[in-house]
Structures are given as C-alpha cells and as structure tokens.
Amino acid sequence: MSQPAAQLLASAAFVLAAAALAYRQRLGLSRSLLTAALRAAVQLAVVGALIALVFRVPVLAIAFVAVMVTTASLTAGSRMRALPGARRIAVSAIALPALSAVGLLLLVGAFAATPRATIPTAGILIGGAMLATTLTGRRLVEDLTAGADEIEARLSLGDRARDALVPLTRRAIAGAMVPLVDQTRSAGLVTLPGTFVGLVLGGASPETAARVQLTVLLTLLLVQLLSALLTAELVTRAATLPGERVLAL
Amino acid sequence: MSTSVAHRIDGLAVRGLAVGHGERTVLRDVGFAARKGSVTALVGPSGAGKSTLLRCLNRLLLPHGGSVLLDGEDTAALEPCALRRRVGLVGQTPVMLPGSVRENLAYGLGADGTDSADDGRLSDALAAAGLAADFLDRPAGELSGGERARVALARALTREPELLLLDEPTAALDAAAARHIGATLTTLARDGLGVVVATHDLAFAAEVADQVVALRDGSAVVGAPAELLAERAR
Numbered sequence: 152m153s154q155p156a157a158q159l160l161a162s163a164a165f166v167l168a169a170a171a172l173a174y175r176q177r178l179g180l181s182r183s184l185l186t187a188a189l190r191a192a193v194q195l196a197v198v199g200a201l202i203a204l205v206f207r208v209p210v211l212a213i214a215f216v217a218v219m220v221t222t223a224s225l226t227a228g229s230r231m232r233a234l235p236g237a238r239r240i241a242v243s244a245i246a247l248p249a250l251s252a253v254g255l256l257l258l259v260g261a262f263a264a265t266p267r268a269t270i271p272t273a274g275i276l277i278g279g280a281m282l283a284t285t286l287t288g289r290r291l292v293e294d295l296t297a298g299a300d301e302i303e304a305r306l307s308l309g310d311r312a313r314d315a316l317v318p319l320t321r322r323a324i325a326g327a328m329v330p331l332v333d334q335t336r337s338a339g340l341v342t343l344p345g346t347f348v349g350l351v352l353g354g355a356s357p358e359t360a361a362r363v364q365l366t367v368l369l370t371l372l373l374v375q376l377l378s379a380l381l382t383a384e385l386v387t388r389a390a391t392l393p394g395e396r397v398l399a400l
Numbered sequence: 401m402s403t404s405v406a407h408r409i410d411g412l413a414v415r416g417l418a419v420g421h422g423e424r425t426v427l428r429d430v431g432f433a434a435r436k437g438s439v440t441a442l443v444g445p446s447g448a449g450k451s452t453l454l455r456c457l458n459r460l461l462l463p464h465g466g467s468v469l470l471d472g473e474d475t476a477a478l479e480p481c482a483l484r485r486r487v488g489l490v491g492q493t494p495v496m497l498p499g500s501v502r503e504n505l506a507y508g509l510g511a512d513g514t515d516s517a518d519d520g521r522l523s524d525a526l527a528a529a530g531l532a533a534d535f536l537d538r539p540a541g542e543l544s545g546g547e548r549a550r551v552a553l554a555r556a557l558t559r560e561p562e563l564l565l566l567d568e569p570t571a572a573l574d575a576a577a578a579r580h581i582g583a584t585l586t587t588l589a590r591d592g593l594g595v596v597v598a599t600h601d602l603a604f605a606a607e608v609a610d611q612v613v614a615l616r617d618g619s620a621v622v623g624a625p626a627e628l629l630a631e632r633a634r
Contacts, residue, residue, distance in 0.1 A: 307489035
C-alpha cells in the first residue's frame with residue numbers, strides 16, 4: 152500500500168474506532184466526533200489546495216495572511232463583544248505585533264521571503280497573538296463586570312478612571328501570558344511543538360527543526376506580550392468615560 | 401450672580417435633578433440641601449433611586465438634568481477626582497483593597513504630594529470609625545463584615561472629606577453594630593462633616609438624621625425625622 156493511502160486508511164480507522172467506542176460507552180459524542188473529523192478533513196483539503204495555489208502565485212500570500220488576521224480578529228473580538236469597538240480592538244492587538252514580527256524576521260533574513268516560509272510563520276504568530284488578545288480581553292470584560300464595586304471604590308477614593316483599571320489590566324495580562332510561558336518552559340519535555348514536528352516529518356534535520364522552533368517560540372513571547380498590553384490599553388480606553396468614570400458592563 | 405450668593409449653601413445643594421437608566425426615568429425634579437454638620441437620610445423602597453442619587457452627588461453617574469452645587473459651585477465644573485476627595489462615598493459592599501488595613505487607609509494618599517499618610521492620621525481615622533489603632537497591621541482580607549464596613553468608613557475619612565455619602569451602611573450589620581455606626585455618623589456630623597446616608601431602615605434614619613429625603617415614584621419629599629415616624633405610624 153502506498154504511504155498516502157495508508158495515512159488516509161489509518162486515520163479513517165482511528166476516527167471510526169473513536170466514534171464506535173463513544174457509542175458503546177453511551178457518551179452521546181459519536182456524531183460530533185465524526186462531524187469534527189469530516190470538517191477537519193474538508194478544511195485541511197481546502198487549505199492544502201489554497202496553499203499550493205499560493206506557492207505558484209506568491210502575491211496571493213498577502214491575501215492569505217489577511218484572511219488569517221481577519222478570522223483571528225473576529226474570533227478574539229467575539230470574546231469581548233460587550234465592549235464598544237471590540238473588533239477594532241482585536242484587529243489592532245493581533246495585527247500590529249504579529250505582522251511587525253513577521254516583517255522583522257524576514258528583514259533580518261531569519262526566514263526566506265517566500266510563501267513557503269512566510270505563511271506558516273505568520274500563522275503561528277497570528278494564532279499566538281489571537282490567544283493573548285482573547286485571554287486578556289475576556290478576563291478584562293469579566294473583571295469589569297464582577298469587579299464593578301472595586302472600581303467604584305477606587306474612583307470614590309479619588310483615583311483617575313485609568314488608574315482605577317490598572318490592577319485589573321495587570322491581572323489580565325499576567326494571566327494571559329501563563330499558557331505561553333508554560334509552553335515555552337516545557338518545550339521538548341512535555342510535548343514536541345508543532346513547528347519542530349512538521350519540519351522533522353518534512354525531512355529537515357532535528358538540529359534545524361530545533362533552531363526554527365526556538366526562533367518561533369521566543370518571537371511569540373514578545374508578540375503575545377505586546378498583544379496583551381495593546382488589548383489592555385485599548386480596552387482601558389474603551390471603558391473610560393468622560394468625567395473620570397468607567398463603563399458599567 | 402447675586403442670587404447664587406444669596407442662596408449659597410454650605411454643603412451640597414441639589415436642584416431639579418433628573419436621572420434615567422436608558423428609557424426609564426429613575427428620578428425627576430429632585431431638590432434638597434445637605435448641609436455640612438448635619439446628617440441627611442435618603443429613604444425609600446428598593447429601586448427608588450437612593451443609590452443612583454448618591455452617585456450623582458460625586459459624579460460617578462451624570463444626571464440628565466438639574467444640578468448639584470458644592471458650597472455654591474456647580475459640581476459639573478469641578479475636577480471629578482478633586483470633587484470625590486471632598487465628597488467621599490462608602491459603597492454598600494465594603495471592598496477591601498489588597499494588603500493591610502494601613503495600606504487600605506493610605507491608598508492614594510501622597511500621590512499628588514499634598515496628602516501624607518502618617519500613622520497619626522490613619523489612627524485618627526480608625527478611631528473615628530470605632531476601631532483601635534492595632535488594626536493597622538491586620539490583613540484587610542481577613543476582617544469580618546462589620547470590621548470591613550468600619551475600615552471602608554475610616555478609608556474615606558483619611559481623605560478628610562467635607563461631606564461623606566454612605567450607601568446602606570447598616571445592611572450587613574447586626575443591631576448593635578448598626579447603632580455603633582449611627583453614633584459614629586452623628587459624632588462626625590457634630591464635628592462639622594456633612595453626612596448623606598441612603599438607607600431602607602426607617603428606624604435607623606429617624607435615629608441618626610437631622611432631615612429625611614423620602615424618594616417615591618422618582619420624586620423627593622423633604623421632612624424632619626419626626627414627621628417620617630409619624631407618617632410611618634399612621
């Protein structure tokens with residue numbers, strides 16, 4: 152059997168086994184397991200075809216990255232839709248740090264300026280920025296609601312609206328960075344990160360794979376911190392009302 | 401000009417105040433004066449707009465119409481943070497900020513270089529709220545409900561406000577602790593502080609207040625505590 156056929160057969164067998172097991176255990180999960188698998192298959196087939204097209208017509212890479220930024224912004228924006236201008240906040244907090252980092256990495260020659268190198272790198276950095284934006288924004292929206300008494304107490308003691316929000320934004324930023332710090336600390340010990348696995352499967356030497364993975368992980372640290380800081384700043388502006396007051400959510 | 405001088409009130413003067421939440425009118429044409437050196441009780445059923453009115457007095461909420469004057473000056477023209485230091489507010493839930501009681505009391509003092517947070521000042525505020533000075537080093541998060549209410553009151557007093565607004569200060573307290581808070585408020589007023597207290601407890605209002613502002617259906621009726629008790633008895 153050819154390798155592609157074996158891959159398809161093995162993965163189909165595994166998902167069918169999972170669905171059968173869930174059915175036997177009466178977990179009510181069989182249908183969602185199968186539809187999720189089918190959805191993943193269709194999405195990856197379409198993306199595969201699109202990327203093949205982009206590799207032939209490099210200028211399409213720009214459109215591809217724009218679609219990634221848009222999707223990430225819509226996802227992150229929906230997590231803080233209680234705030235006015237949530238989507239605008241998400242676009243800025245994701246696009247600015249992620250795209251600047253991609254630009255810098257290309258500029259210094261860390262990656263070749265080809266769609267093959269740019270698209271995966273941009274994808275990882277945009278995904279990371281989306282995670283930081285979502286976590287920071289969602290926590291801030293929760294705290295603006297649950298912490299209304301604390302904010303009012305600080306305002307009543309004479310704080311400016313911006314200062315009254317500082318403890319909330321610090322907590323949200325620190326919380327958002329925890330998953331990335333853990334991921335970076337455990338890289339190679341608990342899991343083998345995606346870039347590393349992909350490069351090794353694609354035929355690169357483990358040494359090259361480790362170097363590229365490290366570049367991506369360390370870039371992500373700054374990109375995600377900047378996304379969290381930008382989200383906090385933009386949410387603070389959106390939640391601050393004239394007359395040193397804070398928006399009640 | 402001469403009219404405003406003639407009508408100048410030493411304290412807060414509320415004139416024709418109107419407030420709404422969205423489409424709903426909460427208060428309309430509310431007027432009364434809360435003088436320094438006296439206790440004013442805002443009474444009325446839940447949802448009558450007592451908390452809303454208190455928050456208009458230090459501009460945490462902006463009214464749709466009317467005005468609030470402090471010593472004859474429109475509060476809309478005052479810098480909001482400076483106004484809130486002159487007109488303190490103690491909310492219904494006594495929020496303790498992280499750290500010790502000392503850190504809570506000193507919060508924000510000295511930030512603008514005009515106030516200092518020396519222990520004497522903090523102990524004085526604690527004493528005025530009925531707590532001993534040895535509370536200063538206690539972690540604020542470990543205090544009981546009654547102690548928190550007193551620390552929140554002391555924290556507002558460290559700013560040396562001219563008027564103090566309190567939202568349901570006895571809501572979480574037993575009868576003895578409520579009487580203690582009542583006695584504290586009357587003492588503070590005797591020393592020159594203007595006190596405005598929102599409460600649903602008519603007996604407490606009658607005990608501490610020099611005047612009562614009763615809110616009903618969005619309007620206010622101003623009277624003496626004796627009238628309030630008489631009306632209640634009927």
